[in-house]
Amino acid sequence: MQAEYRHRREQLMLKIGNGTAIFRSAPTAVMHNDVEYNFRQDSDFFYLTGFNEPQAVAVLAPHHSEHRFVLFVQPKDLEKEVWSGYRCGVEAAKQEYGADEAYPITELDEKLPQYLEKADRIYYHLGRDRAFNDKILKHWQSLMRTYPKRGTGPIAIEDTGPVLHSMRLVKSQAELELMRKAADIAVEAHNHAMKFASPGRYEYEIQAEIEYIFRRHGAIGPAYPSIVASGRNSCILHYIENNRQMQDQDLLLIDAGCAYDYYNSDITRTFPVGGKFTPEQKILYEIVLNAQKQAIAQVQPGNPYKQIHDTAVRVLTEGLVGLGILTGEIDKLIEEEKYKPYYMHRTGHWLGLDVHDVGVYQHGDDKPQILQPGQVLTVEPGLYIVPDAKLAEEQPQTDPRWVGIGIRIEDDVLVTPTGHEVLTAGVPKEVHEVER
Ligand code: GLY
Ligand code: MN
Ligand code: MN
Numbered sequence: 001m002q003a004e005y006r007h008r009r010e011q012l013m014l015k016i017g018n019g020t021a022i023f024r025s026a027p028t029a030v031m032h033n034d035v036e037y038n039f040r041q042d043s044d045f046f047y048l049t050g051f052n053e054p055q056a057v058a059v060l061a062p063h064h065s066e067h068r069f070v071l072f073v074q075p076k077d078l079e080k081e082v083w084s085g086y087r088c089g090v091e092a093a094k095q096e097y098g099a100d101e102a103y104p105i106t107e108l109d110e111k112l113p114q115y116l117e118k119a120d121r122i123y124y125h126l127g128r129d130r131a132f133n134d135k136i137l138k139h140w141q142s143l144m145r146t147y148p149k150r151g152t153g154p155i156a157i158e159d160t161g162p163v164l165h166s167m168r169l170v171k172s173q174a175e176l177e178l179m180r181k182a183a184d185i186a187v188e189a190h191n192h193a194m195k196f197a198s199p200g201r202y203e204y205e206i207q208a209e210i211e212y213i214f215r216r217h218g219a220i221g222p223a224y225p226s227i228v229a230s231g232r233n234s235c236i237l238h239y240i241e242n243n244r245q246m247q248d249q250d251l252l253l254i255d256a257g258c259a260y261d262y263y264n265s266d267i268t269r270t271f272p273v274g275g276k277f278t279p280e281q282k283i284l285y286e287i288v289l290n291a292q293k294q295a296i297a298q299v300q301p302g303n304p305y306k307q308i309h310d311t312a313v314r315v316l317t318e319g320l321v322g323l324g325i326l327t328g329e330i331d332k333l334i335e336e337e338k339y340k341p342y343y344m345h346r347t348g349h350w351l352g353l354d355v356h357d358v359g360v361y362q363h364g365d366d367k368p369q370i371l372q373p374g375q376v377l378t379v380e381p382g383l384y385i386v387p388d389a390k391l392a393e394e395q396p397q398t399d400p401r402w403v404g405i406g407i408r409i410e411d412d413v414l415v416t417p418t419g420h421e422v423l424t425a426g427v428p429k430e431v432h433e434v435e436r
Pocket of ligand 1: 224255266349355380410
Protein backbone atom coordinates (compact mmCIF):
# COMPACT_ATOMS: atom_id res chain seq x y z
CA MET A 1 0.00 0.00 0.00
CA GLN A 2 2.88 2.43 0.59
CA ALA A 3 3.48 2.62 -3.16
CA GLU A 4 -0.16 3.52 -3.61
CA TYR A 5 -0.03 6.33 -1.05
CA ARG A 6 3.15 7.63 -2.66
CA HIS A 7 1.49 7.56 -6.07
CA ARG A 8 -1.44 9.59 -4.70
CA ARG A 9 0.91 12.18 -3.23
CA GLU A 10 2.79 12.42 -6.52
CA GLN A 11 -0.48 12.92 -8.40
CA LEU A 12 -1.51 15.65 -6.01
CA MET A 13 1.91 17.33 -6.20
CA LEU A 14 1.64 17.44 -9.98
CA LYS A 15 -1.59 19.37 -9.56
CA ILE A 16 -0.40 21.90 -7.00
CA GLY A 17 2.75 22.88 -8.90
CA ASN A 18 4.68 25.35 -6.76
CA GLY A 19 2.18 25.30 -3.93
CA THR A 20 2.52 23.66 -0.51
CA ALA A 21 -0.32 21.54 0.77
CA ILE A 22 -1.01 21.08 4.47
CA PHE A 23 -3.22 18.30 5.83
CA ARG A 24 -4.16 17.82 9.42
CA SER A 25 -5.04 14.48 10.97
CA ALA A 26 -8.21 14.13 12.97
CA PRO A 27 -7.38 15.72 16.35
CA THR A 28 -7.89 12.97 18.96
CA ALA A 29 -10.41 10.32 19.83
CA VAL A 30 -13.81 11.71 20.78
CA MET A 31 -13.96 12.07 24.56
CA HIS A 32 -17.04 11.82 26.73
CA ASN A 33 -15.95 13.01 30.12
CA ASP A 34 -12.61 11.21 30.40
CA VAL A 35 -13.61 8.11 28.46
CA GLU A 36 -12.01 7.92 25.06
CA TYR A 37 -14.09 6.67 22.10
CA ASN A 38 -12.77 5.28 18.86
CA PHE A 39 -10.36 7.44 16.93
CA ARG A 40 -11.25 7.87 13.28
CA GLN A 41 -8.62 9.32 11.01
CA ASP A 42 -9.46 12.23 8.72
CA SER A 43 -10.23 10.76 5.28
CA ASP A 44 -8.09 13.18 3.25
CA PHE A 45 -5.16 12.64 5.58
CA PHE A 46 -5.55 8.88 5.44
CA TYR A 47 -5.91 8.86 1.65
CA LEU A 48 -2.52 10.53 1.25
CA THR A 49 -0.54 8.92 4.05
CA GLY A 50 -2.17 5.74 5.40
CA PHE A 51 -1.04 7.14 8.77
CA ASN A 52 -3.56 6.35 11.44
CA GLU A 53 -2.68 8.48 14.47
CA PRO A 54 -4.08 11.73 15.86
CA GLN A 55 -2.06 14.93 16.37
CA ALA A 56 -0.26 14.72 13.04
CA VAL A 57 0.27 17.07 10.12
CA ALA A 58 1.34 16.16 6.59
CA VAL A 59 3.05 18.69 4.35
CA LEU A 60 3.51 18.27 0.60
CA ALA A 61 6.06 20.68 -0.84
CA PRO A 62 6.83 19.58 -4.42
CA HIS A 63 9.16 22.54 -4.96
CA HIS A 64 11.34 21.80 -1.93
CA SER A 65 14.78 20.49 -2.91
CA GLU A 66 14.91 17.63 -0.38
CA HIS A 67 11.71 17.34 1.64
CA ARG A 68 8.74 16.95 -0.65
CA PHE A 69 6.75 14.96 1.90
CA VAL A 70 7.05 15.87 5.58
CA LEU A 71 5.23 14.38 8.55
CA PHE A 72 4.80 15.95 11.96
CA VAL A 73 3.81 13.25 14.44
CA GLN A 74 3.43 12.51 18.13
CA PRO A 75 6.84 11.52 19.45
CA LYS A 76 7.36 8.16 21.12
CA ASP A 77 6.41 8.30 24.78
CA LEU A 78 6.39 4.93 26.45
CA GLU A 79 4.47 6.12 29.46
CA LYS A 80 1.65 7.64 27.38
CA GLU A 81 1.65 4.64 25.07
CA VAL A 82 0.80 2.39 28.00
CA TRP A 83 -2.45 4.30 28.34
CA SER A 84 -3.36 5.26 24.78
CA GLY A 85 -1.63 2.77 22.56
CA TYR A 86 1.31 2.50 20.23
CA ARG A 87 2.80 5.54 18.57
CA CYS A 88 4.85 5.25 15.44
CA GLY A 89 7.16 8.08 16.43
CA VAL A 90 9.40 10.35 14.40
CA GLU A 91 11.99 7.91 13.08
CA ALA A 92 9.53 5.26 11.95
CA ALA A 93 7.40 7.93 10.27
CA LYS A 94 10.20 8.20 7.74
CA GLN A 95 10.90 4.50 7.37
CA GLU A 96 7.36 3.16 7.45
CA TYR A 97 5.42 5.99 5.87
CA GLY A 98 7.94 7.23 3.36
CA ALA A 99 8.33 10.78 4.70
CA ASP A 100 11.46 12.56 3.44
CA GLU A 101 11.63 14.26 6.81
CA ALA A 102 9.69 13.90 10.06
CA TYR A 103 9.49 16.01 13.21
CA PRO A 104 7.69 15.90 16.53
CA ILE A 105 4.38 17.74 16.24
CA THR A 106 5.60 20.16 18.93
CA GLU A 107 8.05 21.58 16.36
CA LEU A 108 5.40 22.45 13.80
CA ASP A 109 5.60 26.22 14.27
CA GLU A 110 9.35 26.22 14.11
CA LYS A 111 9.74 23.97 11.05
CA LEU A 112 6.73 24.78 8.91
CA PRO A 113 7.85 28.18 7.50
CA GLN A 114 10.74 26.65 5.52
CA TYR A 115 8.17 24.67 3.51
CA LEU A 116 5.99 27.69 2.84
CA GLU A 117 8.36 30.53 2.03
CA LYS A 118 9.04 29.46 -1.56
CA ALA A 119 5.51 28.27 -2.28
CA ASP A 120 3.27 30.42 -4.44
CA ARG A 121 0.16 29.14 -2.71
CA ILE A 122 -0.90 27.33 0.44
CA TYR A 123 -3.35 24.53 -0.16
CA TYR A 124 -5.30 24.06 3.04
CA HIS A 125 -8.88 23.33 4.00
CA LEU A 126 -10.12 26.07 6.33
CA GLY A 127 -13.36 24.39 7.24
CA ARG A 128 -12.45 22.06 10.06
CA ASP A 129 -10.63 23.44 13.05
CA ARG A 130 -10.56 27.09 14.08
CA ALA A 131 -7.54 26.90 16.35
CA PHE A 132 -5.51 25.21 13.65
CA ASN A 133 -6.76 27.71 11.05
CA ASP A 134 -5.38 30.48 13.26
CA LYS A 135 -2.02 28.81 13.32
CA ILE A 136 -1.86 28.55 9.52
CA LEU A 137 -3.11 32.11 9.05
CA LYS A 138 -0.46 33.43 11.43
CA HIS A 139 2.26 31.72 9.42
CA TRP A 140 0.79 33.14 6.28
CA GLN A 141 0.66 36.65 7.72
CA SER A 142 4.27 36.61 8.80
CA LEU A 143 5.35 35.29 5.40
CA MET A 144 3.41 38.12 3.78
CA ARG A 145 5.21 40.64 5.97
CA THR A 146 8.56 39.48 4.70
CA TYR A 147 7.36 38.91 1.13
CA PRO A 148 8.77 42.22 -0.19
CA LYS A 149 12.25 41.28 0.98
CA ARG A 150 12.23 37.84 -0.60
CA GLY A 151 9.85 38.31 -3.47
CA THR A 152 8.56 34.79 -2.91
CA GLY A 153 5.87 33.36 -0.74
CA PRO A 154 2.29 32.22 -0.87
CA ILE A 155 -0.02 34.89 -2.18
CA ALA A 156 -3.21 32.90 -1.63
CA ILE A 157 -4.75 30.08 0.34
CA GLU A 158 -6.62 27.61 -1.78
CA ASP A 159 -8.90 24.86 -0.57
CA THR A 160 -7.53 21.35 -1.01
CA GLY A 161 -10.99 20.03 -1.85
CA PRO A 162 -11.25 20.60 -5.60
CA VAL A 163 -7.87 19.03 -6.40
CA LEU A 164 -7.88 16.20 -3.89
CA HIS A 165 -11.54 15.28 -4.03
CA SER A 166 -11.58 14.90 -7.79
CA MET A 167 -8.86 12.28 -7.20
CA ARG A 168 -10.77 10.54 -4.41
CA LEU A 169 -13.85 10.40 -6.62
CA VAL A 170 -12.24 7.88 -8.98
CA LYS A 171 -11.26 4.73 -7.14
CA SER A 172 -8.05 2.79 -7.78
CA GLN A 173 -7.89 -1.01 -8.00
CA ALA A 174 -6.59 -1.13 -4.42
CA GLU A 175 -9.51 0.97 -3.21
CA LEU A 176 -12.01 -1.12 -5.16
CA GLU A 177 -10.67 -4.25 -3.53
CA LEU A 178 -11.47 -2.79 -0.11
CA MET A 179 -14.85 -1.55 -1.28
CA ARG A 180 -15.70 -5.01 -2.61
CA LYS A 181 -14.77 -6.47 0.75
CA ALA A 182 -16.96 -3.93 2.58
CA ALA A 183 -19.78 -4.73 0.14
CA ASP A 184 -19.41 -8.52 0.49
CA ILE A 185 -19.52 -8.38 4.28
CA ALA A 186 -22.65 -6.23 4.24
CA VAL A 187 -24.23 -8.54 1.65
CA GLU A 188 -23.74 -11.48 3.98
CA ALA A 189 -25.17 -9.49 6.90
CA HIS A 190 -28.30 -8.49 4.97
CA ASN A 191 -28.88 -12.03 3.73
CA HIS A 192 -28.66 -13.33 7.24
CA ALA A 193 -30.96 -10.58 8.57
CA MET A 194 -33.58 -11.46 5.99
CA LYS A 195 -33.66 -15.06 7.20
CA PHE A 196 -33.43 -14.14 10.86
CA ALA A 197 -36.23 -11.56 10.98
CA SER A 198 -39.63 -12.81 12.04
CA PRO A 199 -42.72 -11.53 13.85
CA GLY A 200 -42.09 -11.25 17.59
CA ARG A 201 -38.43 -10.37 17.27
CA TYR A 202 -37.19 -6.91 18.19
CA GLU A 203 -35.50 -4.57 15.75
CA TYR A 204 -32.37 -4.48 17.92
CA GLU A 205 -31.99 -8.24 17.61
CA ILE A 206 -31.64 -7.82 13.86
CA GLN A 207 -29.19 -4.95 14.38
CA ALA A 208 -27.10 -7.14 16.68
CA GLU A 209 -26.95 -9.98 14.14
CA ILE A 210 -25.91 -7.60 11.38
CA GLU A 211 -23.22 -5.84 13.38
CA TYR A 212 -21.89 -9.14 14.69
CA ILE A 213 -21.29 -10.25 11.12
CA PHE A 214 -19.56 -6.95 10.30
CA ARG A 215 -17.12 -7.26 13.15
CA ARG A 216 -16.57 -10.99 12.77
CA HIS A 217 -15.23 -10.35 9.27
CA GLY A 218 -12.85 -7.68 10.47
CA ALA A 219 -14.87 -4.62 9.55
CA ILE A 220 -14.21 -1.66 11.86
CA GLY A 221 -17.95 -1.62 12.48
CA PRO A 222 -21.07 -0.07 10.99
CA ALA A 223 -20.39 2.62 8.39
CA TYR A 224 -23.18 4.70 10.01
CA PRO A 225 -25.79 3.94 12.67
CA SER A 226 -27.70 0.91 11.41
CA ILE A 227 -31.33 1.61 10.61
CA VAL A 228 -33.66 -1.30 11.42
CA ALA A 229 -37.12 0.12 10.94
CA SER A 230 -40.27 -1.97 11.03
CA GLY A 231 -43.87 -1.00 10.41
CA ARG A 232 -44.38 2.76 10.46
CA ASN A 233 -40.81 3.33 11.57
CA SER A 234 -39.82 2.63 7.95
CA CYS A 235 -41.15 6.10 7.13
CA ILE A 236 -38.52 7.75 9.37
CA LEU A 237 -35.46 8.19 7.19
CA HIS A 238 -32.88 8.14 10.00
CA TYR A 239 -34.67 5.91 12.50
CA ILE A 240 -32.01 4.42 14.79
CA GLU A 241 -33.82 3.62 18.04
CA ASN A 242 -34.31 0.08 16.72
CA ASN A 243 -36.36 -0.98 19.75
CA ARG A 244 -39.75 -2.04 18.41
CA GLN A 245 -41.13 -5.56 18.43
CA MET A 246 -41.97 -6.60 14.89
CA GLN A 247 -45.40 -7.80 13.90
CA ASP A 248 -46.77 -10.01 11.18
CA GLN A 249 -47.75 -7.84 8.18
CA ASP A 250 -44.93 -5.38 8.92
CA LEU A 251 -42.39 -4.38 6.39
CA LEU A 252 -38.85 -4.21 7.70
CA LEU A 253 -36.52 -1.61 6.20
CA ILE A 254 -32.86 -2.29 6.96
CA ASP A 255 -30.30 0.33 5.95
CA ALA A 256 -26.92 -0.94 7.11
CA GLY A 257 -23.38 -1.08 5.80
CA CYS A 258 -19.93 -1.52 7.21
CA ALA A 259 -16.57 0.22 7.19
CA TYR A 260 -13.70 -2.04 6.19
CA ASP A 261 -10.27 -0.42 6.43
CA TYR A 262 -12.18 2.88 6.31
CA TYR A 263 -13.98 2.00 3.04
CA ASN A 264 -17.74 1.85 3.29
CA SER A 265 -20.70 -0.07 2.01
CA ASP A 266 -24.28 1.15 2.25
CA ILE A 267 -27.19 -1.21 1.54
CA THR A 268 -30.93 -0.94 2.09
CA ARG A 269 -33.47 -3.70 1.68
CA THR A 270 -37.16 -3.70 2.58
CA PHE A 271 -39.04 -6.97 3.01
CA PRO A 272 -42.09 -8.45 4.72
CA VAL A 273 -41.30 -9.67 8.23
CA GLY A 274 -43.96 -12.39 8.05
CA GLY A 275 -42.86 -13.60 4.63
CA LYS A 276 -45.67 -12.17 2.44
CA PHE A 277 -46.36 -8.63 1.28
CA THR A 278 -49.84 -7.21 1.74
CA PRO A 279 -51.28 -6.18 -1.66
CA GLU A 280 -50.55 -2.49 -0.90
CA GLN A 281 -47.00 -3.16 0.23
CA LYS A 282 -46.34 -5.20 -2.88
CA ILE A 283 -47.67 -2.54 -5.23
CA LEU A 284 -45.53 0.18 -3.70
CA TYR A 285 -42.52 -2.12 -3.49
CA GLU A 286 -42.71 -2.91 -7.18
CA ILE A 287 -42.78 0.79 -8.04
CA VAL A 288 -39.64 1.44 -5.97
CA LEU A 289 -37.91 -1.63 -7.38
CA ASN A 290 -38.69 -0.55 -10.91
CA ALA A 291 -37.41 2.96 -10.15
CA GLN A 292 -34.22 1.53 -8.72
CA LYS A 293 -33.58 -0.78 -11.68
CA GLN A 294 -34.20 1.94 -14.21
CA ALA A 295 -32.01 4.37 -12.28
CA ILE A 296 -29.20 1.79 -12.07
CA ALA A 297 -29.50 1.30 -15.85
CA GLN A 298 -28.49 4.97 -16.21
CA VAL A 299 -25.17 4.31 -14.51
CA GLN A 300 -23.02 4.36 -17.64
CA PRO A 301 -19.82 6.25 -18.37
CA GLY A 302 -20.69 9.42 -20.25
CA ASN A 303 -24.12 9.87 -18.66
CA PRO A 304 -24.73 12.92 -16.47
CA TYR A 305 -24.89 12.01 -12.78
CA LYS A 306 -28.21 13.82 -12.54
CA GLN A 307 -29.88 11.41 -14.92
CA ILE A 308 -29.96 8.75 -12.19
CA HIS A 309 -32.12 10.88 -9.90
CA ASP A 310 -34.26 12.20 -12.73
CA THR A 311 -35.02 8.67 -13.88
CA ALA A 312 -35.98 7.51 -10.39
CA VAL A 313 -38.22 10.56 -9.87
CA ARG A 314 -40.04 9.92 -13.14
CA VAL A 315 -40.73 6.26 -12.42
CA LEU A 316 -41.86 7.02 -8.86
CA THR A 317 -44.12 9.87 -9.99
CA GLU A 318 -45.69 7.71 -12.69
CA GLY A 319 -46.27 5.04 -10.07
CA LEU A 320 -47.95 7.46 -7.66
CA VAL A 321 -50.19 8.72 -10.48
CA GLY A 322 -51.07 5.13 -11.40
CA LEU A 323 -52.29 4.61 -7.83
CA GLY A 324 -54.22 7.88 -7.68
CA ILE A 325 -52.01 9.16 -4.87
CA LEU A 326 -50.96 11.97 -7.21
CA THR A 327 -53.14 13.32 -9.98
CA GLY A 328 -52.14 15.43 -12.94
CA GLU A 329 -49.76 15.53 -15.82
CA ILE A 330 -46.45 13.75 -15.16
CA ASP A 331 -44.08 16.45 -16.45
CA LYS A 332 -45.90 19.14 -14.50
CA LEU A 333 -45.96 17.07 -11.30
CA ILE A 334 -42.22 16.53 -11.64
CA GLU A 335 -41.54 20.18 -12.38
CA GLU A 336 -43.56 21.24 -9.36
CA GLU A 337 -41.92 18.52 -7.23
CA LYS A 338 -45.28 17.12 -6.16
CA TYR A 339 -43.61 13.78 -5.47
CA LYS A 340 -41.54 15.30 -2.65
CA PRO A 341 -43.88 14.55 0.28
CA TYR A 342 -43.46 10.86 -0.67
CA TYR A 343 -39.89 10.96 -1.91
CA MET A 344 -37.95 13.63 -0.06
CA HIS A 345 -34.32 12.59 -0.53
CA ARG A 346 -31.89 12.29 -3.42
CA THR A 347 -31.40 9.02 -5.26
CA GLY A 348 -27.86 8.47 -4.01
CA HIS A 349 -24.39 9.77 -3.27
CA TRP A 350 -20.75 9.01 -3.94
CA LEU A 351 -19.38 6.23 -1.76
CA GLY A 352 -15.82 5.60 -0.59
CA LEU A 353 -13.70 6.58 2.41
CA ASP A 354 -16.73 8.55 3.53
CA VAL A 355 -20.24 7.16 3.32
CA HIS A 356 -21.39 10.36 1.72
CA ASP A 357 -18.14 10.61 -0.11
CA VAL A 358 -16.42 13.70 -1.46
CA GLY A 359 -16.73 14.87 -5.04
CA VAL A 360 -19.11 17.26 -6.74
CA TYR A 361 -22.43 16.25 -8.26
CA GLN A 362 -22.73 19.19 -10.60
CA HIS A 363 -20.24 21.82 -11.85
CA GLY A 364 -22.53 24.83 -11.57
CA ASP A 365 -25.94 25.02 -13.22
CA ASP A 366 -24.93 24.36 -16.77
CA LYS A 367 -22.18 21.77 -16.53
CA PRO A 368 -23.21 18.33 -15.36
CA GLN A 369 -20.92 15.89 -13.62
CA ILE A 370 -20.36 13.14 -16.15
CA LEU A 371 -20.01 9.58 -14.91
CA GLN A 372 -16.66 7.93 -15.47
CA PRO A 373 -15.19 4.49 -14.79
CA GLY A 374 -13.95 4.01 -11.23
CA GLN A 375 -16.63 6.11 -9.56
CA VAL A 376 -18.76 4.36 -6.95
CA LEU A 377 -22.19 5.60 -6.00
CA THR A 378 -25.34 4.44 -4.28
CA VAL A 379 -28.72 4.19 -6.00
CA GLU A 380 -31.44 4.36 -3.37
CA PRO A 381 -34.91 5.48 -4.36
CA GLY A 382 -37.77 5.09 -1.92
CA LEU A 383 -41.40 5.90 -1.19
CA TYR A 384 -42.67 6.90 2.23
CA ILE A 385 -46.36 7.32 2.88
CA VAL A 386 -45.78 9.14 6.09
CA PRO A 387 -48.25 8.77 8.97
CA ASP A 388 -47.00 11.86 10.79
CA ALA A 389 -49.70 14.52 11.12
CA LYS A 390 -47.66 17.40 9.77
CA LEU A 391 -46.42 15.57 6.73
CA ALA A 392 -49.85 14.08 6.25
CA GLU A 393 -50.99 17.65 5.61
CA GLU A 394 -48.72 17.63 2.60
CA GLN A 395 -50.14 14.29 1.50
CA PRO A 396 -53.79 15.25 1.85
CA GLN A 397 -55.67 12.92 -0.44
CA THR A 398 -53.75 9.79 0.41
CA ASP A 399 -56.02 6.79 0.84
CA PRO A 400 -55.40 5.43 4.38
CA ARG A 401 -54.60 2.00 3.00
CA TRP A 402 -51.17 3.24 1.88
CA VAL A 403 -50.34 5.13 5.04
CA GLY A 404 -47.44 3.93 7.17
CA ILE A 405 -45.68 2.07 4.36
CA GLY A 406 -42.03 3.08 3.82
CA ILE A 407 -39.81 1.43 1.25
CA ARG A 408 -36.23 2.03 0.16
CA ILE A 409 -33.94 -0.15 -1.92
CA GLU A 410 -30.25 0.76 -2.05
CA ASP A 411 -27.28 -0.74 -3.86
CA ASP A 412 -23.66 0.29 -4.33
CA VAL A 413 -22.75 0.64 -7.97
CA LEU A 414 -19.37 0.92 -9.68
CA VAL A 415 -19.11 2.72 -13.01
CA THR A 416 -17.14 0.44 -15.36
CA PRO A 417 -15.71 1.19 -18.82
CA THR A 418 -18.70 -0.50 -20.45
CA GLY A 419 -21.51 0.25 -18.00
CA HIS A 420 -21.75 -0.63 -14.36
CA GLU A 421 -21.34 -3.34 -11.78
CA VAL A 422 -23.63 -3.64 -8.78
CA LEU A 423 -21.24 -4.44 -5.94
CA THR A 424 -24.09 -5.42 -3.62
CA ALA A 425 -26.05 -7.57 -6.08
CA GLY A 426 -25.75 -10.53 -3.71
CA VAL A 427 -28.69 -9.38 -1.61
CA PRO A 428 -31.95 -10.37 -3.32
CA LYS A 429 -34.59 -7.76 -4.06
CA GLU A 430 -37.10 -9.35 -6.45
CA VAL A 431 -40.54 -9.80 -4.93
CA HIS A 432 -40.44 -13.62 -5.12
CA GLU A 433 -36.96 -13.59 -3.50
CA VAL A 434 -37.81 -11.42 -0.50
CA GLU A 435 -41.07 -13.28 0.11
CA ARG A 436 -40.98 -16.64 1.82
N1 GLY B 1 -27.55 5.25 5.28
C1 GLY B 1 -27.13 6.49 4.79
C2 GLY B 1 -27.52 6.66 3.40
O1 GLY B 1 -28.14 5.80 2.83
O2 GLY B 1 -27.19 7.62 2.78
MN1 MN C 1 -26.88 5.79 1.06
MN1 MN D 1 -28.11 3.75 3.29
